[in-house]
Amino acid sequence: MSEAVIAADLDAGPVPIPKASQGFTPAWLTRALAAPVVAVEAQRIGEGVGVLSELHRLTLAYGAGPPGPASLIAKLHASAPEVREICALYGVYEREVRFYRDVAATVELRTPEVYFSAFDPASGDCVILLEDLAPAASPDQVAGISLGELTEAIDGIASLHARWWAHPRLDELRAIMPRAAEPPYADVAENFRACLPSALEALGARGHHGLVRVSRRLAGAIEGLLSAISTPPLTLCHGDFRTDNLMFRENPEGRELTVIDWQVVMQARGPFDLGYLMGGAVPTDLRRKNEDELLRRYHGRLVDLGVAGYGFDECRLDYRRSVLFSLVYWVEGLALADPSSSRAAALFGCWAERLAAAVDDLHLESLVSP
Template identity: 30%
Template sequence: MNAPMIDTADEITPAWVGAALGAVPGSVHVTPVGFGQIGSCLRVALTGTGLPASVLVKLPTADAGTRGMLAGAYRSEVRFYRELEPTVAVDVPACHLATDVTDDGRFTLVLEDLAPAEQGDQLLGGTPQQVLGAAENLAGLHGPRWCDPALLDLGWITLQDADGADLLAEVYPSAVGAFLDITGPLMTAEAAATVRATLPLVRDWSLARAERFGIVHGDYRLDNLMFSPDPAVPVKAVDWQTLSLGLPAKDLAYLVATSLDPGARREHERSIVAAYHARLVEHGVTDHSLEECFEDYRFAMLQGILVSVFGCAYGARTDRGDRMFAVMVERTAAAVRDLGTLDLV
């Protein structure tokens, strides 16, 4: 479809929807979804034949300065749906329209509305069954393009290099300081000590195991997963703005550690990793043993700490956000200690 790019909810008219979906609705009703910290998401209810009951429209933030800074993130999501999604097997919302992203960050996405599927809750955590389904879905992202050299030629997503690792090591200490100032009252001293213990390791960790690479979602966690009662498609992944190339197990470790309380993780992590690995094999990965997969999972545990530290230190602050990042790090720090992750770097 060839609908024009729009900037505001007022531009979502029957004629525009017709250009986007191929059939003009009798009416449209637009309501906001979520909090819109880095953009806006709008649910558009439709009437008429040949149309879904509703769709979601994603637009950039209205603030021009912020919008420009986020253009790279917006571009990653658009290019995922346009270029990568057809080549992988991860379950995601169907994309009806993905426009170009302008240099100042303007774009428009029209996606399948996944209702009545429900978003996961990072604070509450997930059930082992939810995490198992999410891990199996994740293998559909990693497996089909596992170590595909063509990914290295894309240019808009890349592997970590020495310059990036140096920058990470430079900015990480201040991010840790800000994170601990914010979350200090919300975390145990043991978790805080684990975070500090990562400080001398992040550069080497970020460059290690580059011989195994794939498409990394970068924020594959409960808040970015939609869970459905449909057993055929129990989970779909959203928010593709943090893509990179890297060790695939970073997504897996991040998912499991941030989603499950330590007791549940200890009980179920081996079976979850085994299920993920089995799906990798189904998707054609033949040179990656289950033992190696679990070792990568152990090694990759720092992902949950790094993403949470930077998200908390530099993201827009909310009470829920502060508590969420503290919980994510508390859970992940326990996994780092249990699995001896720091000894593997």
């Protein structure tokens, strides 16, 4: 185990970070939770989903004294060296720990309760003990998010954006949560161009010749697009605002949204999150019928929460840029997808169809025209 540099403050001093899931012992959990854990049952979950981290559901039993949660989700650094290298390059572990420590409590948007978190910059080891949200579930991106879920997601992310809109503390957080056009996120341009040949072949095979043309043009315009998305006024954006990271749970008071996975938080124009969600997760008919109303709702919520000097026309342009930028996610994501997976084929197939329709409907080719 390694010594934690960012960790919960406990009387016993810094709590060491387990190297592997076998380190989630009753003794370790007793220290981390400050509760008398006498037994623990660990179940690996999210394989193939938690790509950058290993996820375990821990079911706990307690001895005499105040108990902690009956179960929790342990998010541990990945074991694969190549994944750890990517995580170190992009700073994802420290960023998520810092988000929960410095940002989560400042916003109305619900995030999982954190019982303990620690990150060691020397080794790159990281652990976060999170609220178990079961029986909450994410919408199926292939089937598409519903209008009710989409509306709640937009209201929720708008509250985050409004709270941090042009906030003076953005400069303080910039080293950990940089602008979209700054390292390490700026590397996306070269990655996009490297992944493009195979993506063009896949898009052509699916008959999306318009997306092939736009993707080629985007290859030479991506730095300019990133610059526009990163020009003030800025706010904190989730950065990976898709259905897998939206957890909905039915309560007596109604449906409750919790947003998870804050490893790629960035500073950008607020509609960045909205464009990514709308470009891939929303069925085309639903988007076409509700897009303008939802975008006006998002903008109106910003204004109601105190954002000034940001007109609807500017918001709409930022939204169009962000939907276009979601094509970058498609191209780079396809390169990482398992070609033998029927689920991946269905996901990237419906995503491409929705993007192709959005590119036409929103006249996005004009944003990358020579």
